[in-house]
Amino acid sequence: MEHIVIIGNGISGVTAARHIRKLSDKKITIISAESDYFFSRTALMYVYMGHMTFEHTKPYEDWFWKKNRIALKKGFVKTIETDTKTLHFAEGDTLKYDKLIIATGSKPNTFGWKGQDLKGVQGLYTKQDLENLEIYAPNNEVCKRAVIVGGGLIGIELAEMLHTRNIPVTFLVRESSFWNGVLPEGESAMINRHIKNHHIDLRLSSNLKEIISDETGKVKSIIIEETGEEIICDFVGLTAGVTPNIDFLKHSNIELGKGVKVNRFLETNVPDVYAIGDCAEQHEAIGNRRTIEAVWYTGRMMGEVVAQTICGNKMAYNPGHWFNSAKFFNIEYQTYGWVNGFKKKPDYESHFHWKHDDDTKCITIAFDKNTTVFLGINTLGIRMRHEVFDRWLTEKQHVDYVINHLAEANFDPEFYKHYEQDIQRTYNNQFQSI
Numbered sequence: 001m002e003h004i005v006i007i008g009n010g011i012s013g014v015t016a017a018r019h020i021r022k023l024s025d026k027k028i029t030i031i032s033a034e035s036d037y038f039f040s041r042t043a044l045m046y047v048y049m050g051h052m053t054f055e056h057t058k059p060y061e062d063w064f065w066k067k068n069r070i071a072l073k074k075g076f077v078k079t080i081e082t083d084t085k086t087l088h089f090a091e092g093d094t095l096k097y098d099k100l101i102i103a104t105g106s107k108p109n110t111f112g113w114k115g116q117d118l119k120g121v122q123g124l125y126t127k128q129d130l131e132n133l134e135i136y137a138p139n140n141e142v143c144k145r146a147v148i149v150g151g152g153l154i155g156i157e158l159a160e161m162l163h164t165r166n167i168p169v170t171f172l173v174r175e176s177s178f179w180n181g182v183l184p185e186g187e188s189a190m191i192n193r194h195i196k197n198h199h200i201d202l203r204l205s206s207n208l209k210e211i212i213s214d215e216t217g218k219v220k221s222i223i224i225e226e227t228g229e230e231i232i233c234d235f236v237g238l239t240a241g242v243t244p245n246i247d248f249l250k251h252s253n254i255e256l257g258k259g260v261k262v263n264r265f266l267e268t269n270v271p272d273v274y275a276i277g278d279c280a281e282q283h284e285a286i287g288n289r290r291t292i293e294a295v296w297y298t299g300r301m302m303g304e305v306v307a308q309t310i311c312g313n314k315m316a317y318n319p320g321h322w323f324n325s326a327k328f329f330n331i332e333y334q335t336y337g338w339v340n341g342f343k344k345k346p347d348y349e350s351h352f353h354w355k356h357d358d359d360t361k362c363i364t365i366a367f368d369k370n371t372t373v374f375l376g377i378n379t380l381g382i383r384m385r386h387e388v389f390d391r392w393l394t395e396k397q398h399v400d401y402v403i404n405h406l407a408e409a410n411f412d413p414e415f416y417k418h419y420e421q422d423i424q425r426t427y428n429n430q431f432q433s434i
């Protein structure tokens with residue numbers, strides 16, 4: 001019987017396994033060095049915040065795997081010999097495969113900062129990171145101040161987590177405004193204010209220079225590059241983005257870029273070896289999408305697609321229109337299509353921006369200023385319906401149509417009834433010439 005081996009028990013590896021099982025009787029093994037069972041990485045923050053236990057982050061009961069004949073192996077794959085189709089484990093044993101799926105996810109970026117390996121310095125990615133957070137930042141007695149380095153989605157999650165335990169936080173953000181590589185100016189500025197309203201010591205245009213040790217090898221303070229200021233702290237969170245977790249493949253025959261290089265069928269250059277999820281890098285970008293996408297739903301989609309191919313129904317990965325969501329403290333963020341941030345905005349892209357007086361809700365709609373075709377929408381603090389925007393993007397609707405039909409997108413109906421006229425009036429004022 002053909003043996004499918006999957007390295008990584010995250011959303012992409014587990015989805016692939018489940019779908020291969022649905023479609024076939026093949027022998028399946030999932031390997032992970034991190035945890036015995038699949039858990040939801042996106043829920044880690046809620047465990048620290050006391051909303052759920054780690055047990056609750058497991059989407060399947062422990063018996064599920066045996067019942068579905070999916071073998072689970074704990075171990076760290078050190079090298080892959082593709083000629084003999086053999087995996088070598090750090091623990092010394094080996095495993096043969098017929099087809100291999102690499103689904104090894106990401107790891108937090110570090111930039112060779114002095115002190116980055118000290119005790120109390122870590123990323124927020126793994127189950128072990130969560131456990132270490134409980135050691136070094138359980139409360140504000142043990143951790144009198146935390147410093148977070150890197151203003152992205154994980155950085156702001158970590159700030160919220162520490163804030164719920166009343167731990168003072170200094171947040172170093174390299175950019176001049178929070179996440180302004182992605183968010184347009186008005187949204188980014190709103191989130192700056194929201195972060196500060198939560199008493200987070202937000203330092204914009206600030207880089208980490210080094211982390212200083214105490215006499216026991218634990219972090220004592222950090223130095224800011226631009227000002228030389230020393231900030232005394234007990235914990236440093238490194239959240240300056242993630243990169244594919246593929247160091248163990250360096251000496252294999254598998255082609256690597258930043259991630260494992262794959263074609264649209266998620267095939268690598270080596271026959272019978274596939275890569276999916278955060279660690280996969282498309283040879284060529286699909287539309288405007290990035291070649292590596294470290295988000296949950298794309299990992300799940302790739303898992304489903306690769307299962308089809310492996311079970312004889314060769315299928316290309318076709319993710320459709322981009323969408324994403326996140327949370328910045330109390331403000332929910334949703335995005336559909338493309339709304340480019342200040343730095344990346346192409347010449348043809350124009351933005352309509354509306355902000356509620358309470359400074360926690362806003363809408364930005366991007367459109368092509370030559371053709372007026374709708375390109376994408378961001379909302380902060382307002383919920384949208386995925387299928388409506390997905391349809392409007394496919395139909396290439398014009399921005400006027402979108403503005404006039406926003407109610408269909410099921411913004412909170414009461415809210416929308418109240419502000420519909422104001423949004424339309426603002427739009428007409430901003431774009432009278434269109």
Ligand SMILES: Cc1cc2nc3c(=O)[nH]c(=O)nc-3n(C[C@H](O)[C@H](O)[C@H](O)COP(=O)(O)OP(=O)(O)OC[C@H]3O[C@@H](n4cnc5c(N)ncnc54)[C@H](O)[C@@H]3O)c2cc1C
Binds near residue numbers: 045103
């Ligand atoms: C704190 C946090 C919050 C997030 N929130 C969101 C969110 O709100 N929305 C969203 O879309 N995305 C979010 N993400 C990103 C999302 O979690 C990832 O995109 C997704 O988990 C990637 O899944 P994956 O299956 O590709 O890899 P992973 O989940 O990283 O799983 C890979 C597994 O492979 C194992 N592994 C790696 N190398 C080896 C090896 N050599 N041997 C054995 N095992 C190995 C790893 O230990 C790991 O268990 C968040 C991420 C983090 C860290």
